[in-house]
Amino acid sequence: MELDCEGDEASAWRFGAASPVLTAARSQSIRAMVYRVYDCLDRGDARPVAPLGHGDPAAFACFRTAPPATDAVAAAASSGVLNSYAPAAGLAEACSAVAALLSRELPYEVSPRDVVLTAGCNHAVEIMMTVLAAPGANVLLPRPGYPLYASRAALSGLEFRHFDLLPDKEWEVDLAGVAALADDNTVAMVIVSPNNPCGCVYSRHHLAQIAQTARKLGIMVISDEVYDHFAFGSKPFVPMGVFGEIAPVVTLGGISKRWMVPGWRLGWIAATDPNGILRKKKVMDSIIDYRGISVDPVTFVQVSTLSSC
């Protein structure tokens, strides 16, 4: 075929970027909206721009990670022995470090075999919203929430339904609403704890109620704890995994916020599930399979978590 490139040159080509799936996913994304607003800025205007919707402490000079962490990354990068690909789940010593970190606050030991390293917590969200996308399945997401969950679910063809967080009850989960939304095809509910965007820290009692609700419904709890220990009031942070005996919990985390290095791109998925249900149901196998065909966290950053943890 001879393309007629005279006149409207672009229209002669068959391809385009009009993926309806991507459009649906993007419509859920606050980041896409923020970038659209930034694009409207007058670059010639010298006034400072407040980075709204920008959860990046490293953008501010007053927030710097601890020198031992930067020293560890520099040493790991210059060692010459960490320039290779890492195994799909992550380097064994890094998985062990994360397992030990999580185990400190749980009534049981997390096995390194139950930890999968990811390229940041967002990657962990992507993986979970992909591996759960069996035909017909649905997942319950908090509203207000972190919009990436809905974007990623939309991209994977995973149906999502929103349950409310209750402003009059310190943004606790509307558990009756969760039960009303769920059906036989519901596979998981997501909580963000401590919460973005509401900033609340859930009490031990409320987390136990969430676990009981998940148990009744036969679903897992995905607990996004990327803000673990960002608890400044009287309520301490309690990991959802404490209640992993009641219902299987998948804990998502990362070093972005706590270590103030979002650009280092290291996160994790951990089965905080002492009954081993996620393993029996092959969820961990699917997670590792998906990791094997997606991006890898940088090898020398994986190792430096050992000294940061």
Ligand SMILES: Cc1ncc(COP(=O)(O)O)c(C=O)c1O
């Ligand atoms: C709830 C939540 N999960 C995950 C992330 C992303 O974490 P990471 O930078 O490790 O990908 C964010 C970042 O703002 C977040 O607010």
